[in-house]
Amino acid sequence: MRTVSEHQRDVAELLAPLFAQLDSEAETVPLREALHRVLFADLLAPIDLPPFDNSQMDGYVLRAAESGASLFVAATIPAGSNPAELASGQAAPIMTGAKIPAGADAVVPVELAEPARFLEPGAQVRLPSVPTDHFIRRAGSDLAAGQLALRAGTRLGPAQLGLAAALGLAELQVRRRPRVTLLSTGDEVLPPGQPLRPGAIYDANSTLLGTALVEAGAQLRVLPSLPDDPAELAATLNRLEDVDLLISTGGISQGAYEVVKQALAGKVEFHSVAMQPGGPQAIGAVPTASGVRLPFLGFPGNPVSTLVSFEMFLRPLLAGPRTVVRARITSAVSSPEAKHQVRRGFFQAGTVELLGGPGSHLLHALSTANALVQLPVGLTALEAEEEVEVWLL
Template sequence: MTSNPATPAEHADTVAQLLAPVIDSLADDARSELIALSPGTASGRVLSADVRSPITVPPFRNSQMDGYAVRAADLASASADAPVALGIGATSAAGDAVHEHLSGTAAPVMTGAPIPSGADAVVPIEIADPPRFIGIGSGAVETPADTTVRFHAPVQAGSFVREAGADLAAGSTILPAGTRLGPAQLGSLASAGVTEVQVRARPVALLLSTGHELRAPGDELEPGQIYDANTASLTAAMEESGAIVQVAFAPDDASAVLRAIAQHPDADLIVTTGGVSAGAFEVVRDALEPAGVRFGKVAMQPGGPQGLGNATVAAAEGERTVPVIAFPGNPVSALLSFEMFLRPILRRAAGLDPSRRVQRAPLAEALSSPREKHQIRRGGFRADGSVEVGAPGSHLLHDYARATVLVHVPIGVDALPAGAEVEVWRIDE
C-alpha cells in the first residue's frame, strides 16, 4: 500500500488481484468435490463439470392433462352437430405400466400417466361430454360396459402428449459447469435420477479476531472488556457469500497471532480484525508486517486503516505463503470493509450476484462528510421515499443492524443539503 491513502476502488482492485490465485484455484479439477445431490448438501454449490442425463426425460410418452387418450383418426368427423361417441377404454393413472389402446375407445388418462400404445392424442376432460370421469376414481364403482363419452370436435395428433425425451435426451447436458445449484437446478437433476455431482471447492477463510479486551458472548465481562461482535457478523457474512469459515482468536500478542495462523494450515486466506492502525498495541501489524503484509490507509470512513498482502508464515514443513486481508477492529468498520472489498470477490466465486442493488434517493436531512474521504453511512427509507441517514460512528453496530441501505458520499463532497440525491445500496435484500 502506498503512503497516500488509496481510494476504495483502488483498494478493492488490489484485494481482487491478491485473491485472484485463490479464486482461480477453486475451479481446479484437483480441488473439486463429489457431493450427494441433497438440498442440505448441494444447495448453493457451483458445478465444476457438466452434468449429463443418464436417462431420457421423460422416459415415456405421458399425458399433460387429465382427459381421454384417443386416436385422432377416430375423432376426425366430430362436430357440434354430429358428435362422435366412443366407448370407455382402460384407465391409465400415474405409475401404471403402458397398455395397448383399443381403436374406437377413449381411455381415461391422468396427468403424468403413460399414453396407451396406439393412442396419439389426449382430449382434456373439461371438453369431453360429459366433462367428468364415469365410474373411476376414489370410491367409484366399475364403469358400465356400455358407457360412452362424446366428443364435439376433432383433435390433432400429438395434442397434450409429452413425448419421451421432450425435456432431455439420454446423454444430453442437463447443466453446464459453472452453474450454481438452486431449487430449479436441483429439481432438474433429480428428475434425471442424478444422485451426485462434481462441484467447485469453496474457499476456506480463517477469521482471526484480535484484542485483549474481547470476550465471547456469554462470558462474564471484567472492567474494560467487551463482547466480540466481529466473529459473529463476519462469519455470517462470509458463509452467506459461499466461504467455509474457520474461527480463531488472539490477544494482543504477536506470537499468539502467528500461532493461531499456524494451527490452520488449510486456510486459503486469512481475514483479521483489529490491530491494524497506529496505536501502541497493533498486534496484527506487529505480527504480519515482517511476514510481508502491507498496512496503510484507504480514503474511506469508516474503515480507513487496512492491511493486505501475502504473508510467509510457519507451516508443518517449513513455511507457506497465504494471502491476508486485515480489517479494522471496530465492528462497523470491519463489516463495511468486508462489504466493500471482500464480499464481491467471494460471491462471484460462489456463482452469486456480487453487487448490491444501487439506486439514487433524496436525503431527508442535510449531512456533512470529510471532503478527502468516501463516507459510508447507514440509513433507511422514509415513507416519502427520502433516505434518513444515521450517525457515521464506526462503533454504532446497532444502527447498522436496523439499517436497510448504505448511503455513499464520494470523495470531494463535504456537505449535502436536504433533498440532494445520493447513491444508496440496498442491504435488506
C-alpha cells in the same frame, strides 16, 4: 490514502493464484451438501427431461383425430403406471404426470368433458375437438439427453440442485471450497454466552463475518478470540496449516494497542482506504512455520466496518457481485467529499430508506437493512428523491 478500486485490485491480485488453484481441484459431494457450491465441469443431461410423454392435466387422453365425438371410456391411467396402447374409439382417464399411452396424442381436461367427471370403463364420454399434443408434455421438451444442463462455474442453488435431482443425479462434482481461517482480536472481546464484565463487549464479528463467508462458499475455521499480545498472535499464525486465506478483524487502526499491526509489521501492508466505514485495511502474505506464505486480509474491528469491507473487497471474488439497482432515496443525505460512503438502507418499490447513520457500530441498523447504499467519492449531498446506486443484500 488509497481508493476503493485500488484496494479491490490488490485483493484480487493477492487471491488470483488461490482461485486458479481452486478451479483445478474437484470434489464429489451428495446433492444435500452441494448448496452454494460451484459446479466444477459442464453438466450434460444424462436423460430426457421429462423422460417420457406425460399428461399436463387431469383429464381424458385420446386420439386428437377422434375428438369432438363420443368415445368409450378405457381403464384409468394413474401417474407412475406403464399403460397399454389406447385402442381406436377410446378415451382413458389420465392423471397429471401420467405416461401417455401409445396411440394417443392429446389430453382433454376433465372439466371440459360431457359429463364433466371421470366415468367407469365402458361408459361413453363426449369430448370437444382439440389439436394434436393438446396438454401433453413431450419427452425432452424441457431438456434433451446430451444437452448442456448446467455450465461449469455455476453456483448451485435450490433450482440447480432440483434440476440435478430430476436428472437422477445423487451427487455432483464441485470445486473445492477455499479454506478460510478467521480470528477476532482484542482484550475487550468475549464469546457470546459468558458474563459481560465491565469494559468488555461480545464478539459479533466471528458470527457476522463467519456466516457471511460460509454463505459466500468458504470452508470456515474460527479461532478463539486473541488478546492484545503481539507475540501470542504471531505464534498462533505461525502454527497455521491447511489454510488458503487468513482473515482478522480488529487491531489494524491507529490506536496504542493495535495487535495485528504490531505482530505483522514489515510482513503485510497497512492502508487507509477512502471508504466510510471500513477505512483501515491490511493486506499481504503471512509466513508460517511450514514455509507457506498465507494470503492475509485484515479488516477493521467495528462490526459494520467488517461487513462492509467483506462486501466491497472479498465477497465479489468468492460469490460474484451483488445485484445492483438504482433507487430514489427517501431523505436528504450528506457524505464526505473525499470518501466512498456506504450506508445501510431498506429497498422497496424503487425507493431506498436510509437506516441509522454512517457510524460503524450501528449493528442494529445493519440487521434491519436489505441493501447497501453507495455514495461515491466526490458526492457530498443528495436531496430526497434523487437516485443512488444500491446493492441488494
